[in-house]
Amino acid sequence: MQAVGRFFDGESGQRLDVDLAVDTAAETLRLTHPELPLGSQYWPLDAIRALADHARTDQVVLKLRADAALDSGLIRTARLTVEDADMISILTRLCPDLKRRDVAQGTGRKVATRVGVAAAAIGLMIFVILPAMANTLATLIPIEREVAYGKTVVNQMERFLGGKEVGGLACTNPDGRAALDKMTARLTEAGDLRYDLNIGVFNHKMVNAFAAPGGQIVIMRGLLDRAETPDEIAAVLAHEIGHVEARDTTRNALRAAGSAGLLALVLGDFAGGSAVVVAAEYTLNASYTREAEAAADVFALNMMEAAGADAEALATFFDSLDGLERTLPDLPEYLSSHPETTDRAEAARTFAKTQGRTTPILDDKEWAALQNICKPAGN
Amino acid sequence: MSSQIQGRYFGARGALFRLYILTSFLTLVTVGIYRFWAKTRIRKYIWSAASGDGDSFEYTGTGLEKFLGFLVAIVILAVYLGVVQMALFYFGLNLFVDPQSQGQELAQIGAIYITLLAVLPLMLFAQYRARRYKMARSRWRGIRFGMENGAWGYALRALGYYVLNVMTLGLLNPLATFKLEKYMADRSWYGDGQFVQTGRWQDLYAGMKHVFIGLGIIVVSFFLLAIMAAASGVGGAIIGGIAIFVGIIWLLIGLAYYRVYAFNYLTRHKVLDGEVTFDARMETGQVLRIFIIGSIIISVLMGVVFGVIGGVSVTMNQALLAGNIPLLVFIAALYMAAFLIAGGLSLVMITQPIIEHAVNHLHVYNADHLNTIQQRAADAGADAEGFADALDVGGAI
Numbered sequence: 219m220q221a222v223g224r225f226f227d228g229e230s231g232q233r234l235d236v237d238l239a240v241d242t243a244a245e246t247l248r249l250t251h252p253e254l255p256l257g258s259q260y261w262p263l264d265a266i267r268a269l270a271d272h273a274r275t276d277q278v279v280l281k282l283r284a285d286a287a288l289d290s291g292l293i294r295t296a297r298l299t300v301e302d303a304d305m306i307s308i309l310t311r312l313c314p315d316l317k318r319r320d321v322a323q324g325t326g327r328k329v330a331t332r333v334g335v336a337a338a339a340i341g342l343m344i345f346v347i348l349p350a351m352a353n354t355l356a357t358l359i360p361i362e363r364e365v366a367y368g369k370t371v372v373n374q375m376e377r378f379l380g381g382k383e384v385g386g387l388a389c390t391n392p393d394g395r396a397a398l399d400k401m402t403a404r405l406t407e408a409g410d411l412r413y414d415l416n417i418g419v420f421n422h423k424m425v426n427a428f429a430a431p432g433g434q435i436v437i438m439r440g441l442l443d444r445a446e447t448p449d450e451i452a453a454v455l456a457h458e459i460g461h462v463e464a465r466d467t468t469r470n471a472l473r474a475a476g477s478a479g480l481l482a483l484v485l486g487d488f489a490g491g492s493a494v495v496v497a498a499e500y501t502l503n504a505s506y507t508r509e510a511e512a513a514a515d516v517f518a519l520n521m522m523e524a525a526g527a528d529a530e531a532l533a534t535f536f537d538s539l540d541g542l543e544r545t546l547p548d549l550p551e552y553l554s555s556h557p558e559t560t561d562r563a564e565a566a567r568t569f570a571k572t573q574g575r576t577t578p579i580l581d582d583k584e585w586a587a588l589q590n591i592c593k594p595a596g597n
Numbered sequence: 598m599s600s601q602i603q604g605r606y607f608g609a610r611g612a613l614f615r616l617y618i619l620t621s622f623l624t625l626v627t628v629g630i631y632r633f634w635a636k637t638r639i640r641k642y643i644w645s646a647a648s649g650d651g652d653s654f655e656y657t658g659t660g661l662e663k664f665l666g667f668l669v670a671i672v673i674l675a676v677y678l679g680v681v682q683m684a685l686f687y688f689g690l691n692l693f694v695d696p697q698s699q700g701q702e703l704a705q706i707g708a709i710y711i712t713l714l715a716v717l718p719l720m721l722f723a724q725y726r727a728r729r730y731k732m733a734r735s736r737w738r739g740i741r742f743g744m745e746n747g748a749w750g751y752a753l754r755a756l757g758y759y760v761l762n763v764m765t766l767g768l769l770n771p772l773a774t775f776k777l778e779k780y781m782a783d784r785s786w787y788g789d790g791q792f793v794q795t796g797r798w799q800d801l802y803a804g805m806k807h808v809f810i811g812l813g814i815i816v817v818s819f820f821l822l823a824i825m826a827a828a829s830g831v832g833g834a835i836i837g838g839i840a841i842f843v844g845i846i847w848l849l850i851g852l853a854y855y856r857v858y859a860f861n862y863l864t865r866h867k868v869l870d871g872e873v874t875f876d877a878r879m880e881t882g883q884v885l886r887i888f889i890i891g892s893i894i895i896s897v898l899m900g901v902v903f904g905v906i907g908g909v910s911v912t913m914n915q916a917l918l919a920g921n922i923p924l925l926v927f928i929a930a931l932y933m934a935a936f937l938i939a940g941g942l943s944l945v946m947i948t949q950p951i952i953e954h955a956v957n958h959l960h961v962y963n964a965d966h967l968n969t970i971q972q973r974a975a976d977a978g979a980d981a982e983g984f985a986d987a988l989d990v991g992g993a994i
Contacts, residue, residue, distance in 0.1 A: 224652065226739030231788060231970040233652065233738060269655060271616065271638045273646030274607045279653065295972065297739045299652065325661065332668040339672040351680075480675055485629040 221302035225249055228295025238300070240308055247309070249298065266313045267293070267320070277301045278309070283320055292320045340484060344477050352472035356465045361413070364468055365432030371471070372418070372434050379422050389419040389439065394591025397584040401452055404579055405459070408524035413462055417455070421592040425539075429458040431468040439592050444538065448580035448588065449531030453518055453566075457532070460517030466510045515562055519569045527579050530570035536563035604959040606952065607653075608646035610945045616642055617941040625933060633667060634660030643949070644735065647956045650964065658734035721752035725781065732785060743973050745784040754780060767808075771801035771859075778863050788970040790870030796862065804858030811848030815841055853888075854881045864959070872966040878958040884951055891946035895939060902935045 225236040236249040246260040261282055269279040280298040300306055310316060373384050381387040402417055413433030425440040435458045437451070445451050461467055515532070522529040536559040580588065620635035637660040644656035725748040732742040758773035775798035782794035822837030857879050864877035910928050961967075 226652075228739040229972050231738050231740050231967045233968075269641070269645065271641040271645070272653075273609070273612065273642050274648075274653060275612075277653075279645070279655065295739055297655070297736075321661070329661070329665065332665055336668040336671050336675075339675050343675050347676075483671065483674055 221300065221305035223249070223302075223305075224299040225251065225254075226297045228297065236298075238298075238302075238305060240305075240312065242312070245312075261298075263309075263313045264315055266309070266316060267318060268313075268316045270317070270319070278306050280309070283315075292322055340480060343480060348473050348477055349469075352469045355472050356469040359468060359472075361432065364465075365413075365434075367471065368430040368432035368434035368467070371430040371467075372436060375428070375430070375436065376420065379420060379424070381420075387420040387422060389421050389592035391587070391591045391593055391595050393587035393595070394419070394589075394593075397448075397580055397588040398591065400584065401448065401455065401579050401588070404525050404527070405452060405456055405521055409521065411459070411463060415459065415462070419591050427454050427458055429461040429467050431462075431465075431471055433462050435459065435462065442589050442591070445535065446538070447531060447534070447578065448585045449522075449528050449578060450535040450538075451588070452525075452527055452579045453522060453529070453532035453535055456518035456521040457514050459521065460514030461510070463517065464510065464513055466514070511562075515565065519566060523569075523573060525579070526575075526577055528570060528576040529566055529573055533563040533566035533570065536560070536566065600963060600965050602650045602961040602964045604956040604961075605648050606646055606956040607648065608643060608949055608953060610949070613639075613642055613949060614941050614945045617944050618937060621937045621940065625937075630664070631660075633663035636660075637663060639944070640731075643952060647952075649737065649961060652738050655736040656731075656734055657736060658730070718752050718756060721755045722748045724755075725751040728781060737787075738967075739972070740788040740970060741973055743786040744781070745786075747780070747784050751777070751780055770855075771805060772798045774798075774859050775801055775863070778859075782863070782867055786973055787869055787967075788973050790873070790970045793868045793871075794863065794866060795868060796866030801855075801859055801862060804855045804862065805851075807851030807854045808848060809851075811844050811846075811851045814844030814847055818844060850881075850885065853885055857881045857884055860955075870966065870970060872963050874962045876960040876962065877955070878960070879955055880958070883954055887950045887954065888947055891943065891950070895942045895946060898942070899935065899939050902938075906931050906935060 221238045223236055223238045225234045226232075227234075232253075234251045234253055236251040236254070239248045239250070240246075240263075241248060241260075244260075245263045247263060247266065248258055248260055250258040261280075265283040267281050267283055269281065272279060278300050280300060282294045282296060284292055284294045300309065376384065376387050379387060398417060398419070402415060406415065411433075415433045415435060417435045417437070419437050419439060419442070422438045423440040423443075424438045425444045427435065427437045427441055429435050435455065437455070441454065442451065445454075518532055519529045522531070539559050616638060620631065620638055623631040624635050637656070637658050640656045640658065644654040647654045729744040729746070729748070732744040735742045755773075755777055758769075758777060761769050762773050775796070779794040782792050785792040818837050818840030821840065822834065825834065825837055858881070861877040861879055864875050867875050869875075906928065909931075
């Protein structure tokens with residue numbers, strides 16, 4: 219088999235139109251041209267590689283894997299372009315490693331080291347430095363700014379849950395509102411709170427409640443439907459007030475602000491990348507630390523005690539959550555951030571045993587009003 | 598071997614589109630890690646499609662080295678960005694919050710500029726490094742291109758010229774264009790032959806004519822609008838409004854004209870190794886045609902696709918909110934697929950045709966001299982574009 223190829227020696231820009239011949243016995247490709255040193259070159263078939271992702275289908279560009287003993291680089295700089303269709307098909311058949319990508323020795327170790335260092339730097343930032351900075355900044359941030367930020371978080375949440383406009387999901391039945399205010403007043407009259415609380419109810423079936431920075435707390439209608447006594451609601455509310463007072467939400471928001479940029483950087487800008495970033499940030503954000511949860515529980519129990527309400531309601535609520543976990547799939551957030559509900563219910567029960575006489579937080583009529591807070595007035 | 602060479606581009610839409618979709622899909626399933634290999638493979642394709650005198654260009658970069666460079670850059674940027682972002686948040690200049698008042702909106706705009714200014718020197722640095730990396734990984738006839746180190750010098754000069762440009766309201770734009778290109782071109786090599794950028798920056802003003810006409814129309818119609826609105830009311834206002842619209846369109850086309858004009862001029866005035874000269878004959882009309890037709894087709898197509906996906910998700914809103922996971926995943930997959938296709942279409946309908954136009958209209962004179970050029974030593978310092986990748990500079994390819 220004879221053909222012509224264009225040869226570049228990788229040393230000069232000179233192009234040589236070399237004669238090609240495959241020697242099947244010696245398993246080499248011979249390149250012949252009067253200007254080549256000694257008149258010809260022999261390329262071992264198993265050392266020939268083709269350039270990948272080559273756009274032109276009418277040619278292949280061949281290169282030669284360097285003999286490790288002679289050359290430090292893996293691929294020699296000489297290039298051979300072949301356009302003869304028969305020669306291309308013969309070479310494709312006879313060269314065993316035509317499409318192989320040669321990787322230098324020690325590459326694996328190099329990659330592992332750099333991945334390790336980069337991961338350590340990012341981990342250090344996300345899990346140590348940013349939280350530490352967030353802790354400091356959370357205590358320094360002016361309250362007005364916290365309140366303003368908290369309000370935007372609540373608005374965003376409302377839109378996320380399907381509210382068409384700001385206040386679109388808010389439940390405003392005056393009787394229910396009065397009951398909620400009474401509950402709040404009873405919980406907070408004993409202690410001195412740093413924040414003015416702004417507690418609202420969203421008309422949404424999710425069994426949940428959340429706190430946002432600056433004293434913003436939102437209860438979902440689903441939680442009111444699910445609870446059996448007003449004391450359970452009061453206990454959850456007290457728990458969220460605990461988060462507000464400990465500035466857990468502000469701390470989380472600060473952390474998220476720092477880590478969002480980092481995650482976007484790591485994941486890069488590919489199609490739908492921002493969706494992954496949001497999801498990752500959300501997971502990072504939705505979980506308070508276990509200590510923060512425990513502290514909020516203790517805060518809630520003490521608040522119930524100070525208000526003369528039955529602290530066991532927190533335990534009852536955890537029990538019902540536990541049941542919910544098994545029956546309903548649509549509750550990932552609240553449960554994922556509250557992992558050990560049985561333990562925490564146990565702690566609440568132990569606490570309740572030490573309590574003296576308690577009175578319900580709301581009477582039956584007020585409780586009914588609170589449960590109907592999302593219905594129009596007069597019903 | 599001929600003494601005059603004309604560039605030829607051999608790329609095909611179908612093959613590049615398939616390559617883009619495949620590599621983007623791999624990027625997606627590897628949570629973004631494959632993007633370095635994806636970009637490299639697209640570049641290999643485009644480089645190898647361009648040829649002069651029958652000899653294809655070659656891109657020798659590898660995804661692995663890009664990945665390694667990125668890992669180094671990320672260590673530095675992680676610290677830098679994490680701290681800057683949190684500080685901005687603390688000072689109430691948050692980028693992720695809906696503005697509630699005008700004051701907040703202003704603060705937010707301010708924050709965006711501060712963030713940009715904080716990374717601007719790094720981005721300019723990365724821009725030079727990215728070009729240097731691409732040059733060091735480009736070959737023709739087996740001979741390497743190359744570029745000298747000079748990224749910080751470039752970043753400093755670019756900052757200076759940008760400031761000058763802003764202060765003179767864009768009047769000195771040709772100076773910035775010319776000097777920055779000259780800074781890079783004079784440091785560029787093909788083998789042992791050095792490029793030199795000749796010409797004068799004042800010559801670029803001829804390319805600014807449509808920009809000035811567009812600006813002129815806008816300014817004049819503003820004045821007319823003010824006078825006419827006072828005198829004749831609604832009729833005058835409509836005419837003035839139309840005139841301003843015409844002015845803006847003229848200005849946009851003028852900017853495209855300037856870019857093409859500057860590219861042609863700067864190419865025509867480059868000399869390689871004191872002997873080889875070039876000519877570029879790109880046509881603004883052709884470039885605009887490619888851009889406008891491509892944009893219209895893609896946006897109509899994507900409008901339909903996203904409309905359908907949006908419609909599906911709205912009708913299934915209840916199921917989605919109830920946490921129907923398979924449905925959620927299905928819609929997310931549709932959404933991402935649409936994004937991939939849009940990206941692939943813009944590559945094969947806009948980017949590649951414009952490159953094709955540029956390559957096909959490039960001429961090299963006194964090309965015999967290229968035979969005497971010798972290989973240059975590999976640029977050891979031209980490592981992968983870590984910062985450029987991390988900061989996403991460089992656009993399409």
